[in-house]
Amino acid sequence: MTTTPLKLFNSLTRQLEEFQPVHPGEARVYTCGPTVYNYPHIGNMRAYVFADVLGRTLSFKGYKLTHVINITDVGHLTDDADAGEDKMEKMAAERAQSIWDIAQHYTEAYWADVKALGIRQPAKWTIATEYVPAMIDFAKSIADKHCYELDSGLYFDVTTVADYGRLARAVTEEGEGRIDEVEGKRNAADFAIWRKTPPGEKRQMEWDSPWGRGAPGWHLECSVMSGQVLGFPFDIHTGGIDHREIHHPNEIAQNQAFCCTNGLDVPANSGANIWMHNNFLVERSGKMSKSAGEFLRLQLLIDKGYHPLAYRLMCLQAHYRSELEFSWEGLQAALVRLKRMVMAWERLAQTPPKTAGSPTAMEQILSNHETAFAGTISEDLNTAVALTVFEELLADKKISSDFRLDLLRKFDAVLGFEFDNLSRTDLRIRPKAATITEAEIEAVLTQRKEARAAKDFATSDRLRDELAAQGVEVMDGDPLGWDWKLGE
Numbered sequence: 001m002t003t004t005p006l007k008l009f010n011s012l013t014r015q016l017e018e019f020q021p022v023h024p025g026e027a028r029v030y031t032c033g034p035t036v037y038n039y040p041h042i043g044n045m046r047a048y049v050f051a052d053v054l055g056r057t058l059s060f061k062g063y064k065l066t067h068v069i070n071i072t073d074v075g076h077l078t079d080d081a082d083a084g085e086d087k088m089e090k091m092a093a094e095r096a097q098s099i100w101d102i103a104q105h106y107t108e109a110y111w112a113d114v115k116a117l118g119i120r121q122p123a124k125w126t127i128a129t130e131y132v133p134a135m136i137d138f139a140k141s142i143a144d145k146h147c148y149e150l151d152s153g154l155y156f157d158v159t160t161v162a163d164y165g166r167l168a169r170a171v172t173e174e175g176e177g178r179i180d181e182v183e184g185k186r187n188a189a190d191f192a193i194w195r196k197t198p199p200g201e202k203r204q205m206e207w208d209s210p211w212g213r214g215a216p217g218w219h220l221e222c223s224v225m226s227g228q229v230l231g232f233p234f235d236i237h238t239g240g241i242d243h244r245e246i247h248h249p250n251e252i253a254q255n256q257a258f259c260c261t262n263g264l265d266v267p268a269n270s271g272a273n274i275w276m277h278n279n280f281l282v283e284r285s286g287k288m289s290k291s292a293g294e295f296l297r298l299q300l301l302i303d304k305g306y307h308p309l310a311y312r313l314m315c316l317q318a319h320y321r322s323e324l325e326f327s328w329e330g331l332q333a334a335l336v337r338l339k340r341m342v343m344a345w346e347r348l349a350q351t352p353p354k355t356a357g358s359p360t361a362m363e364q365i366l367s368n369h370e371t372a373f374a375g376t377i378s379e380d381l382n383t384a385v386a387l388t389v390f391e392e393l394l395a396d397k398k399i400s401s402d403f404r405l406d407l408l409r410k411f412d413a414v415l416g417f418e419f420d421n422l423s424r425t426d427l428r429i430r431p432k433a434a435t436i437t438e439a440e441i442e443a444v445l446t447q448r449k450e451a452r453a454a455k456d457f458a459t460s461d462r463l464r465d466e467l468a469a470q471g472v473e474v475m476d477g478d479p480l481g482w483d484w485k486l487g488e
């Protein structure tokens with residue numbers, strides 16, 4: 001197989017770049033994780049499916065991967081201009097619950113989605129509240145040269161670092177960029193490193209610091225956790241495209257300040273060599289918004305009978321840098337495609353290996369498939385085409401089943417479906433609204449079989465229609481014989 005270099009789109013340069021690891025043979029990746037004040041929506045989960053495919057691709061290319069994802073359980077405000085409330089405090093107040101309980105509940109819900117979507121466990125989950133002393137130390141080391149204090153907290157002066165905002169390509173002087181919401185800020189884009197608790201108030205989560213009792217700023221968290229666990233500079237930092245505008249430029253500014261102050265020799269001092277961003281999952285009717293009541297979370301898809309891996313497939317069918325429009329029809333199409341793959345895999349696993357034929361010819365064909373797959377996934381993670389290469393190999397009868405399965409498993413390790421542990425039965429999920437049980441369906445189907453054997457087609461048709469009225473589709477071509485009808 002010819003080895004293709006891995007090319008990734010670096011948001012810093014807005015170009016494809018060949019991946020050159022900082023530490024030979026290793027890849028160190030940091031992914032901005034969720035703020036655990038609510039369930040993640042499926043758009044949020046697209047960011048982690050993307051980061052997972054990136055990690056899997058780095059492993060496939062032979063790099064020893066260290067992946068870190070954080071859990072933000074403090075500090076993320078409802079407003080980007082430092083004027084809003086802490087999302088965690090706000091939810092805790094609304095629910096009259098402790099923040100710690102809220103954080104635990106939604107962290108576990110997020111981890112359940114991670115598992116259901118086949119996202120691999122990172123080497124480490126960093127929990128923001130466990131790093132507060134490290135955040136205070138980081139802030140202390142840059143405070144003199146780069147920060148100033150106001151009544152409301154410690155602020156970072158963005159003019160103290162070179163090229164602030166270059167990731168966003170933002171003009172931060174007059175007019176463009178962010179609006180200054182906090183009184184006394186020197187520059188519109190300055191941001192809070194430490195937020196003091198206002199006099200007379202008490203936050204559920206607060207710590208003592210040289211700038212008074214309070215809580216860290218959200219951007220500070222990611223700089224500290226990524227730098228501490230992976231060391232500056234590390235290889236790749238990921239997040240959704242919205243982070244390219246404010247969160248990541250602010251992280252980069254802090255990293256620059258920290259690296260210069262602490263004498264670290266970091267090229268361009270941005271902390272990570274490559275910054276990668278997934279585009280958004282969009283939904284026209286506004287169901288993605290967490291304030292919309294029944295919003296699009298993974299459990300909603302499952303409740304309607306869609307297997308979570310159908311959503312993973314939907315994500316992989318699009319390039320991570322393209323916007324992806326969610327629709328129930330699109331999700332259904334992905335589920336049908338997944339079913340076909342699973343059925344083909346099941347058949348292949350039962351096919352005895354060929355004993356005749358030339359092994360050299362077969363090896364050549366296998367090598368072509370492998371080169372095609374490696375080439376496409378190495379081109380900035382082109383999962384859409386990689387999926388078709390996978391399907392071509394799945395269907396290539398020229399190759400003995402055992403060889404085919406060996407290589408398909410390698411591809412599956414990148415795509416992340418775990419076909420060896422996935423059966424056609426697993427994909428048939430009972431919708432929450434179903435009124436009939438599986439046993440009742442099987443009983444009707446037995447009656448229908450008897451009617452057909454007796455050539456009583458009128459009864460057979462009536463039974464099929466009765467099942468259809470209860471949301472069950474009789475499928476004579478499918479090995480399972482029937483499936484749930486899915487809709488919105």
Ligand code: AMP
Pocket residue numbers: 032033034035036042043044045046047238239240241242243278279280281282288
């Ligand atoms: P948050 O919990 O709000 O910090 O978001 C978690 C991750 O989801 C971040 O990387 C966001 O950039 C990303 N994200 C938010 N909305 C979407 C969306 N609609 N599609 C894709 N990614 C998103």
Ligand code: ZN
Pocket residue numbers: 031032033222247
């Ligand atoms: Zn972050």
